[in-house]
Amino acid sequence: MVLLQLKKSIVVIFGAFLNAIALNLFLIPADVYASGFTGISQLISRTLEEYTPFYISTGIVLLLLNIPVAIIGWKKIGKSFTLYSFLSVAATTFFLSILPIYKLSDDIILNAVFGGVIIAVGVGFTLKWGASTGGLDIVAMLLSRMKDKPVGTYFFILNSVIILTAGLLYGWEKALYTLVTLYVSTRIIDAIHTRHEKLTAMIVTKKADELKKAINEKLVRGITMVPAKGAFTNDSKDLMIIVITRYELFDLEQVLKAVDPHAFTNIIETAGIFGFFRKEQ
Known part of the structure; x- marks a missing residue:
């Protein structure tokens, strides 16, 4: 650190x-x-x-x-x-x-x-x-x-x-x-860096609970959890979906490296969102 x-x-x-x-x-x-x-x-x-x-x-x-x-x-x-x-x-x-x-x-x-x-x-x-x-x-x-x-x-x-x-x-x-x-x-x-103000991170992990806690401590963002399964291994996993601003991308990367470096993460450019974005304290 x-x-x-x-x-x-x-x-x-x-x-x-x-x-x-x-x-x-x-x-x-x-x-x-x-x-x-x-x-x-x-x-x-x-x-x-x-x-x-x-x-x-x-x-x-x-x-x-x-x-x-x-x-x-x-x-x-x-x-x-x-x-x-x-x-x-x-x-x-x-x-x-x-x-x-x-x-x-x-x-x-x-x-x-x-x-x-x-x-x-x-x-x-x-x-x-x-x-x-x-x-x-x-x-x-x-x-x-x-x-x-x-x-x-x-x-x-x-x-x-x-x-x-x-x-x-x-x-x-x-x-x-x-x-x-x-x-x-x-x-x-x-x-x-990135020209998009908002990004969507889709994270496939076996450590969803630990990641959820670590992300919530670092970022004030809502997270959607979806059950997932590996197509070849049949291992049970979780898909975490979170929308962040480009300023928060570095912090999210550091959390992933610290908690679950083997998590598969796909960062998607977000053109727009509807509904409530920020979860305030």
Whole structure:
């Protein structure tokens, strides 16, 4: 468990380092904006610098925005997810402060594309290891729980606000290049992680009771149990069906490895669901 936590922390910190590289070497010098809280932090930092006598760096703004979100997430989502998310934010702030803002290219397209690719690699691997880059991930998950709507809806709304604000303040050309960055980063994250917000796990196991208890301790999800039998062995088994969000896939994998590594698990992309999704405490 300690080794797993160490590996997860290293992945999160490395993802934060990639985020800082994408921002300081590509996006910030070109006035192209990232998605989520990072993009909002860029906008706030630049607006303060241009329209007020004050200046706060993007990294510090990002940290300040995430503090109240992390407190709410700690209470409502889960300590582990929120802790690693805040570690990602803190590490990003640190790397942004030590890496110089340097323009590698004057070509805004190259900056938008390479910035989007690098930041997406960092975010994608962070998500794959069951953490997040904080900010919008936590806000979107909280709103999704309250309204039971796809997390992607809230990502789209906030990113639309970023694009519109960038267009109104600094010209629509910058907003269009921001769209390029958002598109590239979304495609890369989809390739590394998964583009579906909800997934269905079908687990065939002989340890249904142990798995059920372990899953319920880790995830707040309902589980459907169906009796099953092996076609060749005639062994009696159970089929467990559970719908999860993509953020919970890593935790489910760890539970399966710990309780029943021989369980056969099929992960299915879920296009939509009807009925009650989340089982609240």
